[in-house]
Amino acid sequence: MKAWSLFPRFGAVLVIVLLFVAAAGCLDTASKIPADSPAPTSQPSANPHPPHYHPLYTSSLYIMQKNAPPGLAFSLPAFLPEGFFFTFGSLPQGPVENPFGSGVFEFTYSRGKDEEVLLVEQFRNSTKCSDQPVFQPAVAGSLRAARKETGELTWGDSGWCYMLTGTLPREDLERIGASVRPVPYREGVTPPYEYVPPERPLVGKIPANVSQSTGREVVTVDSLQCTPEACTAMIRIYDNTPPPVTPSPVVTLPPANPDLHAVWQVDGGRPLLTMPGGGYSYNTTYVFWKIEPLPEGSRELMVNFSSVRGISGQWQISIPLRNLPGTGQPAVSPPPMR
Structure with missing residues (x-):
């Protein structure tokens, strides 16, 4: 019994001795590694997912050209119908090592609120296209048809694939497509069809108060507030x-979208x-429609x-711009664009 009682103590001592020996062996092995031996590196695993590209939007074609990679010249239309900008x-x-890669470049041109042309460009090594122009009409019931396109x-040229769509007739789209050519960035040079505001814009507030009715709908332009950045019409x-003879119960609802479609012209021009932002914002009382700044003397x-x-x-409304009263009248701030 005494021999058995000594075994636990002896076993514990034996375990401690073995641990010290193992530690000494590890230290000795570590000391044998040369000081200049490179540390082991792990090989990066292949990314099973392709890089994702996010669009960076801009309202300036000149800035868009300036931000393009060195040596890359966008192809832009040399012809658009009058009034398009x-x-x-x-x-x-995308990724830093390939920021543009398989992403697409988009260029939107508009005339007024309801007419639009979209040009899309993409590197040919990331998509397929025919060298010859191919036109596909919008199918009834499709999204393009709903947008009145x-x-x-589509066509390809010099390592690029192009797609052009819009609300214009096929003949106009084909003429625009045939005019697309590389336009390199040049410091201080405005690219074609870039909008340039007037050097001397009209500034001030004009109390219009002009109405026009068609059927049961009455449209009134209360005033026009012009700044160097834009002219804002207040519309009711x-x-x-x-x-009705018996009034309906009062129910508070958010303001309904007025769904306005209109063409604005100054002095019979384009x-x-x-x-x-779609041109206008609205609340329960007014629609605030922003158009481009007007030239002084309009x-x-x-x-x-x-x-x-x-x-x-x-609903045709004429607003005289003569005898501008100036900017002394307070302006009503429009709500955020919806």
């Missing part, structure tokens, strides 16, 4: 249908640009509404 575009942003024109829309602003709240018609 570049409104916004996007650059693909006529179809899609109301229904002149007589109220359709004016609407500013980014005499008449004409707006022709073709649709109000989904109802087609003609």
Whole structure:
């Protein structure tokens, strides 16, 4: 019994001795590694997912050219129908080692609020296209048809694939596509169809208070506030249908989208640009419609509404711009764009 009682103590001592021996062996092995031996490196595993590209939007074609990689010249249309201007575009942003790669470059040109042309460019090694132009008409019920686009024109040239679509007839799209050529960035040189604001813009507030009715819908332009950045029209829309004999219960609802479609012109010129954000914002009382700044000395602003709240018609309103009272009148701040 005494021999067995000594075994646990002896076993514990034996374990401690073995641990010291193992530690000494590790230290001795470590001391045999040369000081200049490179540390082991792990090989990076292949990424099973392709790089993801995020669009970087800009409203300046000149800035878009400037931000392009060195040696890359965008191909831009040398022809567009009168009144079209570049409104916004996007650059693909991806991994640092290949920031543009398989991403797409987009260029949008607009005339007024409802006419638009979109040019898309992509490196040919990341997509496929025919050298010869191919036109695909918009299919009834498709998203393109819902956006009133006529179809899609595609072609390839010099390592690039191009796609052109818009609300214009096929003949116009083909003419625009045939005019697309590389336009290199040049410091201080405005690219074709870049909008340039007037050097001397009209500034001040004009109390218009002009109305036009078609059917039950009445449209009133209350005033026009012009700054060097934009002119903002304050518009009221109301229904002149007589109220019911028994009034309906009062229910508070958010303001309904007025769904306005109109063409703005100054002194009989081209359709004016609407500013980014769809052109207008609204609240329960007013619609605030922003158009491009007007040149100083303008005499008449004409707006022709073709649709109000989904109802087609003609609401033509003329706003005299003479005898501008100045900027002393307070302006009403429009709500954020919806």
